[in-house]
Amino acid sequence: xxxxxxxxxxxxxxxxxxRLDTTNYGELEHHLSSLTNNDEIKILLxxxxxxxxxxxxxxxxxxxxKKIKAADGRFMLCGLSSDIREIFEISGFINIxxxxxxxxxxxx
Amino acid sequence: xxxxxxVQLIILNDVGELRKLHIACENMAAExxxxxxxxxxxxxxxxxxxxxxxxxxxxxxxxxxxTIDFRKENKEIxxxxxxxxxxxxxxxxxxxxxxxxxxxxxxxxGLGIHFxxxxxxxVEYRREGSLNILTLHKNL
Numbered sequence: 001x002x003x004x005x006x007x008x009x010x011x012x013x014x015x016x017x018x019r020l021d022t023t024n025y026g027e028l029e030h031h032l033s034s035l036t037n038n039d040e041i042k043i044l045l046x047x048x049x050x051x052x053x054x055x056x057x058x059x060x061x062x063x064x065x066k067k068i069k070a071a072d073g074r075f076m077l078c079g080l081s082s083d084i085r086e087i088f089e090i091s092g093f094i095n096i097x098x099x100x101x102x103x104x105x106x107x108x
Numbered sequence: 109x110x111x112x113x114x115v116q117l118i119i120l121n122d123v124g125e126l127r128k129l130h131i132a133c134e135n136m137a138a139e140x141x142x143x144x145x146x147x148x149x150x151x152x153x154x155x156x157x158x159x160x161x162x163x164x165x166x167x168x169x170x171x172x173x174x175t176i177d178f179r180k181e182n183k184e185i186x187x188x189x190x191x192x193x194x195x196x197x198x199x200x201x202x203x204x205x206x207x208x209x210x211x212x213x214x215x216x217x218g219l220g221i222h223f224x225x226x227x228x229x230x231v232e233y234r235r236e237g238s239l240n241i242l243t244l245h246k247n248l
Contacts, residue, residue, distance in 0.1 A: 022159045023126050052148060054155045055219035065211050083145050087152070090226050091219050092207030 017049035020057035041073025048079030121172040156220030165193025197233045
């Protein structure tokens with residue numbers, strides 16, 4: 001997995017490429033912890049290049065969604081492929097996250 | 109050339125071994141010409157089952173083998189996972205994934221078993237002596 005960070009206005013954009021699973025979810029957790037510990041609570045995860053996600057990855061997303069919501073921030077997702085979207089639907093995550101088509105739509 | 113319709117993968121009870129699972133699923137998809145979605149779902153379900161075994165099944169710190177047998181029939185893929193951990197039937201485990209609850213009320217966990225039950229067409233568990241054997245069926 002590769003994670004690329006950028007900032008657009010007040011929003012921290014994390015582009016995730018490859019696989020997010022039990023072997024590497026700690027890397028994403030580390031990046032999200034660094035941001036939220038510095039009160040950076042407006043975050044967009046761009047999943048356009050995400051090929052695979054397992055429950056370990058979803059757990060990290062839920063953990064930070066709760067943390068960021070509690071701090072009155074925003075945790076948004078965009079760029080879900082149809083296969084990844086199906087995993088979000090089965091897990092019910094489709095209803096609890098703010099999900100956009102792409103970065104432009106999320107950052108508007 | 110005759111295609112093989114059976115493949116066996118043995119992995120150890122170490123999280124790093126899950127990478128072998130990913131490679132095996134990719135090879136299986138290529139060999140058996142499986143749609144990408146089916147191979148991804150099989151990979152996902154196996155990751156959930158095997159990480160569960162690695163994290164919760166063993167009561168010692170010794171090395172254990174987990175055997176995964178893949179078989180392709182005409183219209184389905186059948187996968188058996190055999191481990192020598194403590195008896196555990198995930199099908200009767202009282203785990204709910206709270207999938208309809210809002211974020212604030214959702215527990216962080218329980219999703220793995222939910223994926224296994226949802227993404228496979230059928231799942232059977234049996235205990236044979238000291239072995240857990242879980243058999244998954246995925247229709248093609």
